[in-house]
Amino acid sequence: MNLLKLKIIELLDKHKKITPVAHELDLKQPTITYHMKSLEQEMGVKLFEARADKMLLTAPGKALLHYAVRINKLAQEAERVVMEYGSLARGKLTIGASYVPATYVLPEVLSDFSKHHPGIEISVLVKPAPIIKEKLWNHDIHLGLISSEPFEQPSLSTQSICEDELVVIFAPEHHLAAYETLNPGLIATANFVLHGEQSSTREMTTRWLNNHRIALIGPIELDSIEAIKQTVQQGGHIAFISELSVQEEVRKGQLLMRKIPNTRFQRSIYCCYNKDRYDSRLTEQFIDTLHRSFKNSPSPSINYWKN
Missing domain, CATH: 1.10.10.10 (Winged helix-like DNA-binding domain superfamily/Winged helix DNA-binding domain)
Incomplete structure (x- = not known):
């Protein structure tokens, strides 16, 4: 054969x-x-x-x-x-990314990498983390960048790039804004905006709601993080969301965020690749650029828990 x-x-x-x-x-x-x-x-x-x-x-x-x-x-x-191998003047790199790193991590890294390697063609596939893992396993992509809780998958090699905690957000005029510390009972009084069913954030949100026996009435479901933030800013809903994705809105006072009570959903942005792939100079250079970007930038974690 x-x-x-x-x-x-x-x-x-x-x-x-x-x-x-x-x-x-x-x-x-x-x-x-x-x-x-x-x-x-x-x-x-x-x-x-x-x-x-x-x-x-x-x-x-x-x-x-x-x-x-x-x-x-x-x-x-x-x-x-x-x-x-001998030159990075030409080549192609296919990256799979879940929504948070695709929107809030990759743009700066891609810009930096392209400046130093203008002949490299880069394509980015944006899908939920489980699909990115599957694409890596099938060798459909070279690298994956996902926001996830700690995980082990024998076929994948993973490197933590930065931490990204899950938080609860709401508008400054929302009734939860009066509380510096929340509890499950208070959260149960609010209307929710949920992420799409394939999202890891949706899975964690559902797990938290089930653990605290909270049944939602008439939640809104949206696949777009930006759409979720815009909806929450209208004042009538709350959402569990990546801390990394709301830094700008929190700094501007457009959104408030609090810790999710009783549970700390500690996640990281992971860079992953299939162990069966040879770690080429191209992928090595991109991973180096990724690490350098976060080393030279302030920590993405911020603490705006008060009004």
Whole structure:
């Protein structure tokens, strides 16, 4: 079995026809057919079946596809690493980030990195932390930047970049603003804005509410952190949210924040990568820029617990 045959498996699943596979690989159709038959002989099972004008994968073919996709991605990664090893003048870096680091951490880091490495193409995928972890496991991205409670995942290497506590926020005119310290009973009197269901913040909020037997009536659910902050600023709702994401509004007096009672949701911004990936100079340089950015900046943690 060679990489070309695995690439044919992946492209046949994509195109369902031999002609576009041959075109994409710059080969003749008989050559593609030869490799398909050769692969079936090697594996000892039928991997392909013709239906009407389509060429489809059999059940064993689909099983092989799962590994073919992963092996092809690793092969592409190996080629990329070798080509960029001697120079950082060119290259591509794909980063996955959950919403908080994507919005409040990455912009400054990306700007700094691009100034020093203008030839590097960077793309950022913004998704909830669980999806970023999955993308890392599947080798779909090179690096992940997520806001999360401490976690262990054998396939991932993680580095804590900075701390980011979960806090409760509300407008200065909200009735909770009269209290410097909150308790579950007070929070139960407020209307909530909730994060989307896939968010780690939503999971922690739900856990806290369940632990204190608080049932919400008519909460608002929003996927955007900025939309959550704007809604809370209107004065009628509260939200559990990343401290890092509300620093500017708290400094300007547009929002107040307090500690969440009885529980300290201590989270960190983690930089993660798949242990199976070679730690190339490109990823090393980006991680160095990430650490340097926080080393040279004031601590992101602030304390504005009073009016």
